[in-house]
Amino acid sequence: MNKILEKIGELGIVPVVKIEKAEDAFPLGKALIDGNLPIAEITFRTSAAEESIKTLTKELPQLLVGAGTVLTVEQVKKAVSAGAKFIVSPGFNPKVVDYCIENSIPVTPGINNPTQIEMALERELEVVKFFPAEASGGLPLLESMSAPYSGIKFIPTGGINLNNLSSYLSYNKVHACGGSWMVKDNLISSGNFAEITRLTQEAVSTMLGFEFAHLGINEEDKDKALNSANLLSHLFYFPIKEGASSIFAGPGFEVIKNKFLGEHGHIAIATKDIHRAISYLKMKSVSILPETAKEKDGKLIAIYVDQEVSGFAIHLLQK
Template sequence: MTSQRHPVNPLELASFGPVIPVIVVDRVEDAVPMAKALVAGGVRVLEVTLRTAAGLPAIAAIAREVPDAIVGAGTVRGGADVHAAHEAGARFIVSPGYTKAVGDACKSLGVALLPGVSTGSEIMMAADDGFTFLKLFPATAVGGIPLLKAFSGPFADIAFCPTGGVTVETAPQFLALPNVKVVGGSWLTPADAMKSGDWARITELAKQASAIR
């Protein structure tokens, strides 16, 4: 099913709150109650990864049944993934790295892309193709806050969403940097809460994330 909702501008993703949850769905039936729990806690932008077989059908279910959610696909690694995610209803794409094939596929479909980078060369390649809001990944492993501070000099026109190792405790430190617009985090949907269907806990974690400044 192709989503009939309008695509989002990449930087618009940062306007809905300080944290974009990075979500792994193992059971399709968990997708809708999980998404509703996050939205109830004030988190509307949801990155559902394609790391499991449930990823694409979960995106489709959320796009169809949770209209207040802005659902996107993460762990997108090629053009075929882009097309499949868009067909499922994803309104934005997040990739762990950057390739021209992924960039071109997103451009051809008019879907927002938040491409992953970890080096100056990757930033330059993405920027050459018109992408200036990028995901630093895996953020803490590649240098975290010191690296982002270093990037602010030569890449003053680039904004980042650091993802990978960011926690509720460190998120405010990342968000305090002028070149960070939003952070990605997996702590909002912990595996044990997903497995047990503890949606109230996920709502509380979403409320906590929404309050980060």
């Protein structure tokens, strides 16, 4: 898959932005970065779109900037010339799509029926926009409509909000979700960029769904591990479940038979999407320890990060 489209999938949410005044572009982009979501789809719904894209790509190179509501080839040319790295259109305009393909420009055209999906597959597109998502029938329609097709993913946009975000992202054919609830027009026009940052952080937090899973306790050998687990069970009625390398006392304590990472043990943090969690932590300069990765049925389910808290290592768990 194209690297830009891969990055969109890692980020998981695409803020769909309408900017009336180009001078609002920089603080808007900064607010998204501060909210841990360095991506923006600037829609060609206003005359400020082209200049806004220029400002963002020049002043905030860490921000992935694309152009939305692109209806013509001429708009594609303007957007790319301004610095846009991807193109999004509300419908499937063959002229726009074919021009982007011919010029190696990542494009996600809008679709909401099987015929349009097949038009995309015929052009070997791997990602399309499902629009307008909720008005077209929402997740139930997307699931039934996409069932016959493999090799293509969707970015639902239109009616996506904090309440249905996780439901959409849980579907394995959803690449990311587009939305404007964290970048509402009135927040931009009133200069309330602090609220945009707060809403963006809230969206990222909802997407990742970090939760404490359990505490790992390092012991030197199997006997000491069993003694510790039995003590927790005796005192608090926690059921014992022994595995190859550790013993669980209830769901909250994992006693390690042979000391592993962390001076004292580890803190396990569960997440809704371990791959997006890894991408998020890397943005915060936290390294991952790939040699600790555990898979099940070919899918990553656990991995340690190169970080400790008070002598406890940290590892991520897929919920």
